[in-house]
Structures are given as C-alpha cells and as structure tokens.
Amino acid sequence: MPRLRTLLALPVLLAPAASSAPSAPPADALLPLLVTQGGAPAAALLTRDKTGTSYFRAGHGITRADHFRAGSVTKTFIATVVLQLAAEHRLKLSDTVEQHLPGLVRGAGNDGRALTLRSLLTHTSGLYDFTAATGGVVPLTPRQALRISLAHPPAHRGRFSYSNTNYVLLGLVVEQVTRRSYAAEAERRVIAPLGLKGTSFPGSRTALPSPHGRAYATDGTDVTELDPRVAGAAGELVTTLADLDRFYAALLDGRLLPPHWLREMLDTRTAHGSYGMGLYPVTLPCGTKVWGHNGRISGSYVRTAATIDGRRVLTFRVDTDAVADPALEPALLAAEFCPRTS
Template sequence: MKLTATALVAVIAASVLTIPTASAATGTPQDSLRDRVNAVLETGTVGALARSTGPRGSRSVTAGETDTATGAAVRPGDRFRIASASKTFVATVVLQLAGEGRLSLDDTVEDWLPGVVSGNGNDGSRITVRQLLQHTSGLFNYTADFPVLASVDGFEAGRYTTWTDEQLVEIAMRHRPDFEPGTKWSYSNTGYIVAGMIIKKVTGHSWQQEVTHRVIEPLHLRNTSAPTTETRIRGRHMHGYSDFGDSGATIDVTEVNPTAAGAAGAMISTAADLTRFYRALLGGQLLRPAELKAMRTTVPAPDLDVVWPGAAYGLGLLRIPLSCGGAYYSHPGDFPGYTTRNGVSTDGRRVVVLAVTGDGAADLSTEHAQNELIDSELCA
C-alpha cells in the first residue's frame, strides 16, 4: 500500500535499481527458484514464499519463519496481507461496472460523491474515475500524513482504530493537490479510497462485498478475503514484522484494523489464490475486451523508474519491462511487515507470486533479489 515515492524512493534515493539480466539457470527449475527465494531471505527478511506457474504446472518454495515466537516454518499455503495488490481487485470491479453501463470511466468524482473531494484547491468535478484508478488525479496521498503507518509508536496507538473512508479522504483534503488532474502521474492511495466509495454509491454495497461477489466467489478464491474491521488473519498465516525504519525494536504487526488501508490495500490472500486471480484477469475471464484493454492501457510512471525502469501504469496494473524482451503486468504491495511482489505474462499463462515478511535490508539488496526472482522466472 505504501508503494512508490513515499515508501520506496526514500530508501532508493542514493542509488538506481536496474532490471536484472536473467542468468542461465543451474540445476532444476525448482532448484533455481529455491536459490532465488533463499537470496531474498538472506537480505534480512523474516519469511518468504514464492509460487511460479506456467504451462507445465506450478512450483512453490518457502524459506524462513512464519512466526518468530514459535519458530514455525513458512508453508506454501500461508495467508498474508497483500497490501496494494488489492488495487487490482478494486479496479476490476470498477471496470466491470463500467462494462455494465452503470458508470463511465469519464464520470467525475463529483458526479457520484458531491462535495467529498473539495477544499484547499481539491475539486472533484475535475477528477475522473479513470484518473483515480490511474494515479493521475493529483490527490494528495493520505498515507503520507498518517501516523499509524509512520512509526512504531504511531502504529501501536492506532492499530486497532476503525477508520471511515470519509476520515481518510479528509486527511488528503487538508492538503493541496499535488498537481492539476491529468497532467502528471503520482501514486495516491487516496484515489482508491475514493474509488471504493464510488463502488458503494453505484451498487449500494461496500467494495468488500462487491469484490467478494464479483471476483472472490466466482473464482473460488477460498483463502482470499476483503475484511472490514477484523484485525486478525484467519487460518494459517505469515506474521508481519517491522521497525518502521526507526532502526529500533522490531514488533509483530500482524494484527491491524484493515480500515487503515481500505480499498487501497486491505485484502488478504495466498500465492495460489493470487495466481488464479491474475490468470483469470489477464486471460479475459473477468473483464470484457474493451475494459481489459482500458486496464492495460498505460501512462508513464516516472516516479517508479528508480525501482522498475520503464514502468508504466494502467488502471490497477503496472507494466514492467522484462530483461529478456517484452513486459509483464504486476501490482506490488507494501504494508508494514508485508511485501507482495508478482508478475504476470501478457497472456496470463505465466504467473509468479512472491510474499515476504519483515522489513528486509536498509539498502537495495532485498528489492534487487525480489525483482530478479520475478524477472528470471518469467524469462525462463
């Protein structure tokens, strides 16, 4: 959820991350995947699991601990917080509603939520639904002024607080827009909170209900959920750990009220369920051709060049160049203690999902290792 300028760029400012060159695999594909997962763990993470799926089937590898208190090992089916990977689910629902003629991507925020985006130069009548999903709205990113995600003390004080969407948007409204709508690109969790509110206004149901009804249930994603206020993760799951960049005591951050993330990043899933979702989405099972084309139509995302050179953003999907040519689709996710990385071939036939817990290294080594795993598996 904390992805990009406010989360990653601060760490990466002193260096540039280049796309890795896929090296010749040694041993079996399973051995290669195991080596790359171990490489991620060795950068200082607590636990890691990866699932790589292609025409010949799926391979899963785990490393590290799922719970440092018990020493239990990570298992392939463990659940985890997927953070901003939730945005692809939310964008899918909005695009389904557009395909049904219940809203238009060119509708404005003001059309659906009169007066919600206003003040300090914010004007919902100038921001379209498309711009919300594309991160070209200019809305201030509320998580940049949100103590719950900024420090150990802030997290401990607010981890069980229930936040309304209106409260989260109000945080953004205290700030002037970052730019005029449609003129630039900048990652904003606020845009997806507003998109979730529009889903409710259009359907009469919360974004959680619509994601469940339209995506989770039809695809039989039995280990995926869009929680409302439940703070724990049900079933076998990976515990998250973070020191929030304080270089102090690391705490268990697994329990948190998901309303802090809302439609911008509250969902829980597994590697297998995410694989099924991405294959269905890019394979054309969830969206009509026109809406899938809109989702895949990207604009430059220069803020991300320091992490993924040449990356571009569509509607809830990121397009990232491959070292072997071509590109893949993705939506990374970052939440305190949890990192989700994924890659999907353009036809949806190859999918790689990586879940990592713990903050990882203070330098770029964790990000390098994660990117190399995704790129190498898709190029294999």
Template sequence: MSEQTPPTLRPLRQHPDGRRPEGRRRGRPAAAAALALAAVTAGILTPPAAQAATGRPDTVQQGLNALVHTDGLPAALASITDRTGHTRTHTAGVGDLTTGSPVPDDGQVRIGSNTKTFTAVVTLQLVAEGKISLDSPVDTYLPGLLHGDGIDGRHITVRQLLQHTSGIPDYTRSDLRPRPYEPRELVEIALGYKADFAPGAGWAYSNTNYVLAGLIIQRVTGRPLAEEMERRIITPLGLRHTSFPAPGDTTLRGPHPQGYYQEAAGAPLRDITEIDPSWAWAAGQLISTGSDLNRFFGALLGGRLLPKAQLDQMRTTVPAPYFGPGARYGLGLVSRPLSCGGVYWGHGGSFPGYETRGGVTEDGRRAANVAVTLQPADKAVMDRVEHVVDTALCR
C-alpha cells in the first residue's frame, strides 16, 4: 500500500470514526499471512480448559471465535476473573499475521481511554489529601492556560474536566501526525476551536479534559504523571504488566499480539503495533493486560484505591448515550446495564491497532476484559465485542 499523509487521529473515542494513523510498517509476506489467516478460517483454535473438561462450548470462547471467523478481526483476547479471584484467559485468531504465531494468553495491548480512569483515580486521591478541590476552577492550578472562544479556565472546574461537562473541544478533531507531543501542545491545539458549550451546560467526550487533569496532577505533586500512576496505583496493586511508556518508546515490551490498521473495508491490514503514544498521554497512553485491568477495576470498586467519599463522587453519573443505551458517565468511570440485571463499571479504550472493553460488577467481585487487534469501522462489530463482556459478567 502506498505511503500517505497520516489522517486524523480519533482512536480514543469509544466508537472511532474516520481513518486512523500510520504506524511503523512491518513486513507481511503473502504466504505467511495467507497461512495464518487460513488457520483462523479453518478454526484451528485451542479450546479453553473448561470446554475441554466438560465437553460444553464456552460462551466467551464462542464469542471470541465469532469475532475472528465472522467479523474478520485478526485476534481477540479475554480475561475473566470470577468471585473467587481466579482468572481464566481465552484467545482466538492469530497473534502475528506475518509469522502466524499464536495469540499470547493475557497479552499486553494499548488500552487507550482506560487510562482516563487511572488519571481520575490519581486526581481523586489528591482530592482526598486536600491538594485538589473538585469544584475549584482549572485556573487555580493552571493559571492562564485555558483561554479561547468560549473557553475560560476561571469558569471550568476540575469536576467538569473529569466528567466531560467542561465544553472544551477535543484536540483529536485536528489532523495529528503520529510524532512526539508535549501535553501543553495538545491543549493548544484544542484551544484553536470554539467551545462546544458553556461549562456545565452539556456533555461531550473530550480527550483534552484528561490532558488537563494530568497537567493538574503534575502541578500539585511536582512529579511526572507516569511516576504518580506508578507509585499510587500500579505498584501497590502489583500490576506487573501495566506501564506508562517513556517518551519516544514505541514498543510493547511484554508478550503481545500485533495491532493492525485497515485504511478501508477490503484494504490490506497493516501492522501498527509500534507507534509513539505521546499524543494520547493522560487520556490514553497506558499499556496493560486483561488480568491487570480486572485487578485494577476490582480494587477500585472494592474500595482499595479511594476513600468512600471520593469513590461515591466517582460513581455519581450523568447520562452518556455516546457509550451505548443506558450508559452513564461518572468521574472517569462508565456504568453500563447488564442483560442479567444491574450494571457494570469500567471505561473501555480505543488506540490504533487495539480496542478494549470491560469492567467489573457492582460489588467488584467479577471482572471481564476483552481486547481485539483491529479497530472495527463497523459499530455492530464493537457491539458484539461488548456482548462478549456482558456474557462473561452474566454467566
């Protein structure tokens, strides 16, 4: 496929639209790719232990198989943590279309906007410590930074950032080339647009909100955002496969499936695994695994990361149909209805090459995360990914 100018980056949205960016190319020998895809089509998939032991089809595995066989995704992964704390992993498809290698169990992926929940947790921990006030204006912490057409940091609160009610435009509506970015540069891009609405007068998903939250964290702590996430969340919870890539680090360092990009329906798949993630920063830069995400969301809903007062604030929601029927958005946390009754809490994330969906039940005792290695252009495919999450949490 010929080289081209990288198109608009909008991969942190829950249902990405438009084209996605270029990444570093990898070779894709036709014979190896054909053999890999033929293996998937022929159904050469290892059944989970539960299915092998009982002879009954596993509904989660069936869902992943369908995402590969029917929807044409290169790979799908799931990690399911039950009420006893036991985690079962599932895979389908091919981990690398060049070599035909299998999908690694519980492989690392770029988790996109799940990063927002980590950023919100750090912010709310600082609220509990008296270092940040949710209802203070952004200008208190970042004086003079927010200014523009309908945008004034003196009238936008920290709470409005975390809940996407600030009206600040999303910087990803601009044409961003995949290269290193500084957080303030991303904010400046957003300030070139008119406010979406007056602060508190509406709801609109904007990655800029979380870049600003990350800048506030750095201002009040005097430490890098990555360091704060590490010492406050990643290390205490033992998230051994979760990391915030260093500037210029384009790699996934643990076992992982390759992530792919497709210019248009029917176009060749292109390996986009290696990409500079700095344009996502506090809104979407983290790398993790399904089991680590399950541990994180379980700990969060189980009260291990925040005092009750701040967790209650985090779970105070407004309608967010952008995330699907019945969805509501708190402070970096989304609730979605379950088909078996009640809701589950999580976020979800989109990043070039990867889509992740998942969360934890209301009591924090059952968690599921599903990842696929291509951003589907068809919303119906993402609905089926989310259905696998629902199946895992309801069974």
C-alpha cells in the first residue's frame, strides 16, 4: 500500500444498530481484530474512568509503557497552549496571522492579512496541506513547509479543510508571542503540570525513548527511526497510552483551560460541526458524543476519545500507519462508550 499522505483521517461512523441487535462486545474483545482484520502487527488499548485503568493488547512486541509517535494528537496540545495564551490576553483568536508573522503568508492567492488564528485552529483557513506534497515523510523546517503550502492556491476559505500547515503556523505564532519554542511552552504549560513523564517534543531526534517497540509502514518497512520534523507542530509528539488518557481527562474536566476557553475549544460552528480547536466530536450509534483526536504518522496510528467531562477516556494504538478496516475504530469507540444491553 502507498504511504498515507496526511497525518489525520476523520473516522467513518457505523450506522446505528437495530434495537433488536445483540449487545456489542466490550472494546477489549474487539482489540484483536485490529491485528486480524486491521492488518497491524500489534495493538494496545488503555481505558481510564473513575474506577481506575484497564490495559489490553493483541499481537507481539507492544507493551503498556511503550513510547510511540502520536502524529496529529499533537494538535490538541498546541491548541491548548494557544487558548491559554488567549486566556492570558497575550493574543486574540481574531488576530490575523499578519499581526504576529508579518509578511510570512503571501503567494498564490494566500494572504496572512485575511487569515485569523481562529481559522488556523479550526482548519478553515484554506491553506494547502504541505504533507499532501511530501507524503508526510520528508523532514522540513516550518518555513520550508510553508513555502510548499504557499506555492498552491488556497481552498475555499471558511470551509473545513484539514491542513497540517495551519498548526505549523500556530507553532510559529506561539514562538513569536512567548519568545520560546512551542515545545518549551507545551512542556511548561501542559506536560510538566500534569506529570506526563512519557511525553516529549523530540525536535530532530530520530530515536524513540525507552521503552519502545518497533514501528512499521504499511508496506512492512521498519520506520522506528524517524525524523519528527516531517510533522513539526502539526504532529511531532512522542507519548504513551497513560499520558494521553491523563491529558485528555485533565483537558476536558477543566484543569488546563478556564471554562470560557474550553467552550471555545469545543465549539464546532466555525467548521460547521466537523472540528473544534485541536479536537473533534464523533456521535456514536447510541447517541453518545465523544471528543478527541487521532494521529497518523509513518509507523504509528493512535486514537483517543473521551466523554465531554473527561471522566471516561479510551486510547488505542497500532504499530503501523493505519487500520486497514475503517469500521474497526468506530466499533471500538461504540463498544467502550455506548451502554450495554442484555
């Protein structure tokens, strides 16, 4: 199979089951299907609720403590930092890109004077996704990624169009406002306060921290060694299952953002229901809505979803680029978050 060209693919929802259908199996019972039907060498799942955590795995060479690349889950961390800065009145979501990065966004009909930070956060800027040209496997500096993007005309502004370029720009805005790197700000504001000891922004380091398993492209190539600059602020993060569960629980229960700014993060109106700011909702067949993000980068696919209050969180991962059967992800979410009937 060819390498995937983006760092995020929105999930496909299952049709609602008939009321007479038998109860769905628990998520851990479905996990082995990520290996047998999903084509992954191994899969792991960690859930968190008021009773504690539960861990399950399928396949070989994967453990609970493994560090792995989280791809576009990075965007939730970056969006959180931007919204914290907004809460501190150090920027406004209505600010234009031009105000913070003068002259940087120009060319092929792109104009930073017409783009707001809100449009970057919600993927409604219309900026071309640079990973569509690089396949998400070419290490780039932020400005190199922007040059690729700005060589292409924008899509229709105001409509949701997922683009990693948006979050590369937000990383630069964070650096301009704080005079520190987006990685340093995320460490200071999110990672350290929550005690996410397995989470880091590796920069150009190609090796994963220990412990870790192997990572495989969809063609079976070992891609454990990877330059994270293929994604930058749009997908650089390295983390663990436990850290992602803890982060999303803390974010959604209000420990990282004041109530007004958490509501802004969860407001999907700008993107017409598709996306908030670094998070997106999925309504399951039973009517339950969960919030989270997925991440795809060469050798790793991860998905985190949580209830809106953060009291129940599920994170699963596979050690390859994608899950071959698109029905498995929504089935896992429904099995975890939908009430079971006898």
